[in-house]
Amino acid sequence: MNKKITLGALLALAAALPATVPANAVEKLPVIEQELVAPPAVPPRITRKTPAKVVVNLTVEEVEREIAPGTRYMFWTFGGTVPGKMIRVREGDTVELHLKNLNGNKLPHNIDLHAVTGPGGGASQTLIAPGNEAVFTFKALQSGLYVYHCATAPVGMHIANGMYGMILVEPPEGMAAVDHEYYVMQGDFYTEGTYRASGLQKFDMNKAIDEKPTYVLFNGADGALTGKNALTAKTGESVRMFFGVGGPNITSSFHVIGTIFDKVYFEGGKRTQENVQTTMVPAGGSAILEFTPRVPGNLTLVDHSLTRAFNKGAIGLLSVSGKPDPAIYSEGIKRALPGAAPATSAAAAPNPVVATTPAQHVRGKAVYDANCAACHQADGKGVAGVFPPLANSDFFKERPYEMAHIVLNGRSGEIVVNGEHYNGVMPPQDLSDDDIAAVINYVNVEMNKGKPVIEGKHVREMRANRNK
Numbered sequence: 001m002n003k004k005i006t007l008g009a010l011l012a013l014a015a016a017l018p019a020t021v022p023a024n025a026v027e028k029l030p031v032i033e034q035e036l037v038a039p040p041a042v043p044p045r046i047t048r049k050t051p052a053k054v055v056v057n058l059t060v061e062e063v064e065r066e067i068a069p070g071t072r073y074m075f076w077t078f079g080g081t082v083p084g085k086m087i088r089v090r091e092g093d094t095v096e097l098h099l100k101n102l103n104g105n106k107l108p109h110n111i112d113l114h115a116v117t118g119p120g121g122g123a124s125q126t127l128i129a130p131g132n133e134a135v136f137t138f139k140a141l142q143s144g145l146y147v148y149h150c151a152t153a154p155v156g157m158h159i160a161n162g163m164y165g166m167i168l169v170e171p172p173e174g175m176a177a178v179d180h181e182y183y184v185m186q187g188d189f190y191t192e193g194t195y196r197a198s199g200l201q202k203f204d205m206n207k208a209i210d211e212k213p214t215y216v217l218f219n220g221a222d223g224a225l226t227g228k229n230a231l232t233a234k235t236g237e238s239v240r241m242f243f244g245v246g247g248p249n250i251t252s253s254f255h256v257i258g259t260i261f262d263k264v265y266f267e268g269g270k271r272t273q274e275n276v277q278t279t280m281v282p283a284g285g286s287a288i289l290e291f292t293p294r295v296p297g298n299l300t301l302v303d304h305s306l307t308r309a310f311n312k313g314a315i316g317l318l319s320v321s322g323k324p325d326p327a328i329y330s331e332g333i334k335r336a337l338p339g340a341a342p343a344t345s346a347a348a349a350p351n352p353v354v355a356t357t358p359a360q361h362v363r364g365k366a367v368y369d370a371n372c373a374a375c376h377q378a379d380g381k382g383v384a385g386v387f388p389p390l391a392n393s394d395f396f397k398e399r400p401y402e403m404a405h406i407v408l409n410g411r412s413g414e415i416v417v418n419g420e421h422y423n424g425v426m427p428p429q430d431l432s433d434d435d436i437a438a439v440i441n442y443v444n445v446e447m448n449k450g451k452p453v454i455e456g457k458h459v460r461e462m463r464a465n466r467n468k
């Protein structure tokens, strides 16, 4: 017998079977508002086992702030931070993205998420002028760590000004719990002035086109992850880092000095590689890194294209506390080779009694401020784990006279100052003999409560001897 099926009955049937009718399924999903936190923090791990509709409220904010100490820059951001606030959803979730372009902004913006399946990744749906909001819905079909960015012309400029972030799509089974999760993105910045030139710096389109960045930075500022902003962990704690490159141009050879990554979800995908030293992350790409620090000290995040780290700012720190383990990492022993001249000390220096004048002292300060303060800081306290202190430096005080060698010839490699390990590069300083003597005396007197220890003629001897 045939029963007549009405349209109304069909619709009722469809409503009763939400799994087969996507439009209705969306209605039935539990609605969750995405919690947005400032980097390097990450939204909490997802523990639910079923899909949801996740509502994300991102605001585009054009904000002027420091790109380096004393240097300002007009950043364009997602959520007020560089990188933009991280979004965290689960595979199968429906994301309802609200993008607001604030009234006070000057330019149109939009968002293209690499986690979207469909042309433009949401760019056309979200292109809006200041004073507007766009809403765009997509389904997160495939798990992974994906970059999002502004795709408004000139796209390279919007990205170079900080318009990128990441969306993590967790696999259906979720991710293992770890002790710390951190969110770090590298980006290249192009300013009219040189690295660390002071004042408000303008974007330089020609440098961007030539791919010659003035700054290569983690999390949008020189010092975003050093000093009091360093990441932290204790020995034996597991760390997961969500690392991405916003670009617009520069691929990162991402490395953490002093650790081996136990696991790398390379290219932000599903597969892992184990025991990795350096992972390459392209512009617009990502990787998830997992490792466990075993001994205390500072681990240094760098782009292993190292002049970017030492000359363009691509440096960060993970400060590890805990008990030393000499079986894994010993303090080491250093001794002179048989027959080598014993290390000279201040007392054994050729001329420990040195005459200086007030004019030389003034000169010493001027040389210091112009040549040393950029790295060792104006107060000589250095930057933890990166630039050793010159003020109250046990290394300096032990042999102040010898320090002229370092200024003259530069220094690189492992060095321990006040119990802290450093492994950096100090380039030779292009200074006259008298200026080197003046700055050494200045540092010894003003920063180490010592006496003048050296004259220009001693530096002259050092210079003459250095190629012998």
Ligand code: HEC
Pocket (backbone or CB within 6 Å): 367, 368, 371, 372, 373, 374, 375, 376, 386, 387, 388, 389, 390, 393, 395, 396, 403, 406, 407, 411, 412, 413, 414, 415, 417, 422, 423, 424, 425, 426, 427, 429, 439, 440, 443
């Ligand atoms: C480009 C950054 C930079 C500049 C500029 C610089 N240094 Fe250094 N300096 C370093 C680094 C990095 C080290 C540690 C090198 C290592 O790890 O072997 C260092 C080490 C030293 C040390 C030995 C360690 C200590 O803390 O006592 C002295 C002394 C020193 N520098 C003096 C100076 C003086 C004086 C000037 C200026 C004339 C100067 N430096 C300019 C980066 C710099």
Ligand SMILES: [Cu+2]
Pocket (backbone or CB within 6 Å): 076, 108, 109, 110, 150, 151, 152, 158, 163
């Ligand atoms: Cu934009």
